[in-house]
Amino acid sequence: MRKARGEVIRKIVADSDFDPVLLGVDAARYPCLSGIDPYGDTIFNGLQVQRLLEELDSYKAICSASVEFMEDLDELCRMVKSGTHRFIWFIGD
Incomplete structure (x- = not known):
């Protein structure tokens, strides 16, 4: 998690089994999760993170x-x- 100016507030290391895109998550059901780029960076703002939380609950x-x-991801x-x-950043390979 980072602030607007890039300051890292907290970070976690992703579980290797968390890879919704490469595992073929349903984009219609999980629009935020299906947008996480496994090879690049993906950023969600405070408004988008509400939808992400809803998706994570069912995922x-x-x-x-x-x-x-x-x-830990839910807490972030x-x-x-x-x-x-504040923003949550998913940093890809």
Whole structure:
């Protein structure tokens, strides 16, 4: 998670089993998750992260990533929502 000027607030290391795009996530059902670029950077702002949280709630049931990682990702999203000028960044390969 970063602030508007790029300052890193918190970061986590992605679980190798969390790769919605390469695993073929349904783009109609998960528009935010299907937009995470595994090879580039993807950024969600505070407004977009609400939709991302909703998608993560249902994605948890079919995702093989660790419970700990999914909880950490959920917490990061909530931190973005709780402040101003915050963004969640997914950094690809």
